Amino acid sequence: MDYKELANLIFPEAKEISYYEEKYPERNLKEGAVVTRFAPSPTGFVHIGGLYQSLIAKKLTTQTEGVFFLRVEDTDQKREVENGVTGIVNALKDFVIVPDEGMISENEEKGDYGPYKQSLRKEIYQAYAKYLIEQGKAYPCFCTTEEIEEIRAKQEQAKIRPGYYGIWAKCRSYTVEEIAEKIKKGEKYIIRFKSPGREDRKIKHHDVIKGNVDFPENDQDVVIIKADGLPTYHFAHAIDDHLMRTTHVIRGDEWLSSIPLHLQLFHELGFKAPKYAHIAPIMKNDEGNKRKLSKRKDAEAAVSYYEEEGIPEEAVKEYLLNIANSNFENWRKANPEKAIEEFELQLNKMSVSGALFDMVKLLDVGKTVISRMTAEQVYEAAMVWAQKHDKELIKMLENKDYALKVLGIERGNKKPRKDISKWSEVKENIAYMYDEKFYEESQEYPYQVIHNKEEIQKILKMYIEKYFHEVDDKQQWFEQIKELASAMGYAKEVKEFKANPDQYKAHVGDVSTVLRVALTARTNTPDMYEIMQILGKDRIEKRFAKAIEEMEI
Numbered sequence: 001m002d003y004k005e006l007a008n009l010i011f012p013e014a015k016e017i018s019y020y021e022e023k024y025p026e027r028n029l030k031e032g033a034v035v036t037r038f039a040p041s042p043t044g045f046v047h048i049g050g051l052y053q054s055l056i057a058k059k060l061t062t063q064t065e066g067v068f069f070l071r072v073e074d075t076d077q078k079r080e081v082e083n084g085v086t087g088i089v090n091a092l093k094d095f096v097i098v099p100d101e102g103m104i105s106e107n108e109e110k111g112d113y114g115p116y117k118q119s120l121r122k123e124i125y126q127a128y129a130k131y132l133i134e135q136g137k138a139y140p141c142f143c144t145t146e147e148i149e150e151i152r153a154k155q156e157q158a159k160i161r162p163g164y165y166g167i168w169a170k171c172r173s174y175t176v177e178e179i180a181e182k183i184k185k186g187e188k189y190i191i192r193f194k195s196p197g198r199e200d201r202k203i204k205h206h207d208v209i210k211g212n213v214d215f216p217e218n219d220q221d222v223v224i225i226k227a228d229g230l231p232t233y234h235f236a237h238a239i240d241d242h243l244m245r246t247t248h249v250i251r252g253d254e255w256l257s258s259i260p261l262h263l264q265l266f267h268e269l270g271f272k273a274p275k276y277a278h279i280a281p282i283m284k285n286d287e288g289n290k291r292k293l294s295k296r297k298d299a300e301a302a303v304s305y306y307e308e309e310g311i312p313e314e315a316v317k318e319y320l321l322n323i324a325n326s327n328f329e330n331w332r333k334a335n336p337e338k339a340i341e342e343f344e345l346q347l348n349k350m351s352v353s354g355a356l357f358d359m360v361k362l363l364d365v366g367k368t369v370i371s372r373m374t375a376e377q378v379y380e381a382a383m384v385w386a387q388k389h390d391k392e393l394i395k396m397l398e399n400k401d402y403a404l405k406v407l408g409i410e411r412g413n414k415k416p417r418k419d420i421s422k423w424s425e426v427k428e429n430i431a432y433m434y435d436e437k438f439y440e441e442s443q444e445y446p447y448q449v450i451h452n453k454e455e456i457q458k459i460l461k462m463y464i465e466k467y468f469h470e471v472d473d474k475q476q477w478f479e480q481i482k483e484l485a486s487a488m489g490y491a492k493e494v495k496e497f498k499a500n501p502d503q504y505k506a507h508v509g510d511v512s513t514v515l516r517v518a519l520t521a522r523t524n525t526p527d528m529y530e531i532m533q534i535l536g537k538d539r540i541e542k543r544f545a546k547a548i549e550e551m552e553i
């Protein structure tokens with residue numbers, strides 16, 4: 001019996017690999033086009049790090065007119081959850097990172113290089129495993145779990161490297177006849193790769209992100225086909241990324257140490273190895289300690305968190321690009337109006353160690369992103385978010401004309417308002433413009449410099465009775481406030497007050513604050529002139545009356 005016959009005994013049905021090599025030809029793309037993928041397991045959880053990788057992958061393929069595809073790695077069926085693929089597809093959709101090929105729903109896909117779900121590629125992996133067996137580069141291993149544990153215990157005791165390699169690789173030395181006999185007897189087995197490596201030799205590898213790295217060669221006879229007939233990650237990676245004609249494997253740097261094995265697999269299979277770019281994980285500062293964003297400990301590790309909070313997808317993407325390339329910040333300063341699609345991302349400028357995730361900064365980006373939107377866009381996005389998460393906000397937004405006025409305050413001008421960082425802040429942000437909300441509970445009125453009750457009542461009464469007139473612009477409006485201030489012994493200008501503080505009670509800004517607080521129960525609001533325009537005289541009067549009433553209690 002020879003290897004070929006043995007291979008036939010193990011995988012009688014498997015096709016010749018030439019069938020697949022022809023079925024999935026080299027892609028006909030322009031020079032330099034990047035073909036890459038996002039290859040998650042459908043575990044029901046999409047980590048922000050996965051989104052980060054996808055964003056980078058998508059961007060590079062767009063920049064080079066390449067192909068970005070979504071491959072689902074579901075060979076570990078214990079970890080799988082129902083609708084896991086849908087979760088991934090939707091996460092990418094939410095962030096408008098659209099794959100050109102691959103899974104598009106739980107069971108549907110598009111593209112010519114599929115199936116894009118590994119559990120459907122069983123026969124392909126087996127064909128390549130057969131091919132390796134035929135050449136004596138892979139073999140069945142009959143070791144039981146107990147035997148493997150025994151080997152490990154002995155290695156531990158002798159303080160030597162653990163694993164299935166060299167003299168420890170017991171099943172490596174069976175003859176073809178011995179193997180055939182065991183199989184015929186019905187002994188259970190898995191398939192292992194017969195590593196040609198030696199631990200005392202080094203390999204050199206150039207990683208697109210990590211640069212030059214040296215490793216000892218791989219000498220482990222890793223499992224390539226498991227007892228359930230499905231491949232391990234390592235084997236599936238080699239076969240899939242070869243047949244899908246991936247040019248760049250962009251993945252988390254927890255895989256960097258597997259490089260010696262992966263390069264060896266590509267080599268022994270006769271494949272050209274892709275380029276590798278190992279991305280450092282996103283880190284978090286946890287009371288002075290830098291650690292990976294954790295699925296268990298950090299809500300913001302889940303992609304779903306951003307949708308729930310209503311952080312605009314654009315802001316998340318912009319922030320992630322900030323983390324990805326440090327030159328992004330300067331680019332943004334120089335091009336405040338440009339879409340992030342115009343930024344040229346460079347893989348080799350990515351940081352070698354993990355960047356810190358800074359929620360404050362992300363929310364700040366959120367503010368800028370939202371400040372650039374029109375009232376209509378803010379309205380639409382807030383409504384989409386509200387439909388899912390906030391019934392009360394839907395009700396508030398029901399009167400669209402009014403909502404557009406409120407959301408339009410200080411928007412669309414040169415220095416737009418920058419006070420909303422996420423959609424979950426909209427309600428709180430506009431609540432005072434809604435009488436139902438404003439009168440709902442008794443308000444705290446945070447008066448500042450002028451806090452004397454009589455004085456405040458006087459200012460409010462005077463303003464509404466004597467100084468409130470219909471005006472055409474903000475300047476005229478402010479003139480009235482100045483006159484009111486002056487009539488009551490306050491400086492018309494801050495400058496005047498500063499020059500002669502003894503001559504005045506305070507200044508026009510302090511008078512304005514009284515009006516603002518009485519109107520909104522806040523010290524900080526966008527433009528008061530616009531607020532007053534929207535509220536109109538009756539509502540202003542009513543609010544002042546309430547403010548006075550609250551002071552009398």
Ligand code: GLU
Nearest residue numbers: 039040041073237250251
């Ligand atoms: N399924 C692997 C993971 O989720 C994919 C790694 C890769 O991109 O090759 O880590």
